[in-house]
Amino acid sequence: MPVLIAGPTASGKSALALQIAQNSGGVIINADALQVFDGWRVLTARPDDADLARAPHLLYGHVPFDADYSVGHWLRQVGDILANPPARPIITGGTGLYFRALTEGLAEIPRTPPDIRAQAGALLADGGLPALLAELDDTTRARIDVQNPMRVQRAWEVLHATGRSLADWQDATPPPLLPLNDVIPIVINADRDWLNDRINRRFDLMLENGALDEARVMKLRWNPAHLSSKAIGAPELIAHIRGELSLEEARKAACTASHQYAKRQRTWFRARMKGWQPYIPA
Known part of the structure; x- marks a missing residue:
């Protein structure tokens, strides 16, 4: 099984x-x-x-x-x-x-056209999550993680690309x-405290095992719009390599983001x- x-x-x-x-x-x-x-x-x-x-x-x-x-x-x-x-x-x-x-x-929701995705990205950049959430129906908002930009943007794109809410599509699921x-x-x-301690220690191990070298390679092709750029710690390490954050500042920001992500998951x-x-x- x-x-x-x-x-x-x-x-x-x-x-x-x-x-x-x-x-x-x-x-x-x-x-x-x-x-x-x-x-x-x-x-x-x-x-x-x-x-x-x-x-x-x-x-x-x-x-x-x-x-x-x-x-x-x-x-x-x-x-x-x-x-x-x-x-x-x-x-x-x-x-x-x-x-x-x-x-x-x-x-089976149709693919989102590139122009709709671009509109969603621009709206998110200008008005943040509230701008996208304001156009979603109550049922969809209740089903998605309203703190997760990827999920909120996806719901907005489905609505504008198909004329049907994400909740409506879900209700017709095979x-x-x-x-x-x-x-x-x-x-x-x-446990939250146990997990947060593991998150901190794991990020330190990542730094020891080459995360900064990995970030230096990815910096050459960095684009925050890529889905892969949502990796926890990626924006922070790129900011450090660019001289915008100290390594300790990047570490603290990445660990905090990971704690918040774990909370949403739980x-x-x-x-x-x-x-x-x-x-x-x-």
């Missing part, structure tokens, strides 16, 4: 997936929206060479850093894997929408690839994964 492992950043999802794969076999499939991109391997905590040698991994770093990639892209690729899995699927990551699409289904009854669903329930999981088995890390 497939295993699903969801949890906030730095909570030990990958370690648990590796443990299961080594103990009972399996292929680890990525369910993190930022680990799909190449370029930011260290900063997004993609599996290193040692981890890759311990178990097979799929859908990590396979998308160009400057490409668009959506939950629809991911679901189609996972569907192709599940049609003929090389081993027991162990799907792990922190992107709740990926798991929701996998276990509840995903509406059957899921993996209903919860057909999997072992695990959600990591981590809130999302508590609200939408009540049927999942909780796992409390030691």
Whole structure:
């Protein structure tokens, strides 16, 4: 039976997936929206060479850093894997929408035209999240993370590209690839203080393991509009390399952003994964 492992950043999802794969076999499939991109391997905590040698991994770093990639892209690729899995699927990551699409289904929403996406980006830059949220219906606002610019912009784009709200599309969703009854669903329930300490220590390890060198390479092709640029810590390290922040200032800002992201993840999981088995890390 497939295993699903969801949890906030730095909570030990990958370690648990590796443990299961080594103990009972399996292929680890990525369910993190930022680990799909190449370029930011260290900063997004993609599996290193040692981890890759311990178990097979799929859908990590396979998308160009400057490409668009959506939950629809991911679901189609996972569907192709599940049609003929090389081993027991162990799907792990922190992107709740990926798991929701996998276990509840995903509406086939048409692609957003480039001009609509440009309008959304300009509106977000000029008026911030409130400018986009003001045009969304109550039902859609209740279903999305209204603090997440990517999710809010996506809802706005769907409305303006199709004339239908995101909630309307979701209500016409086809059957899921993996209903919860057909999997072992695990959600990591981590204590806030424990998790924030791990986040801080992990970012320090990232700096030790080459995150600054990675940022120097990415600086040459940096574009904050790229989805891959949403990696926690990327804007801060680029700002440091440009001389806009000291390394300590960049570190503190990145850790704070990661704490805030983890808080949003925990809130999302508590609200939408009540049927999942909780796992409390030691």
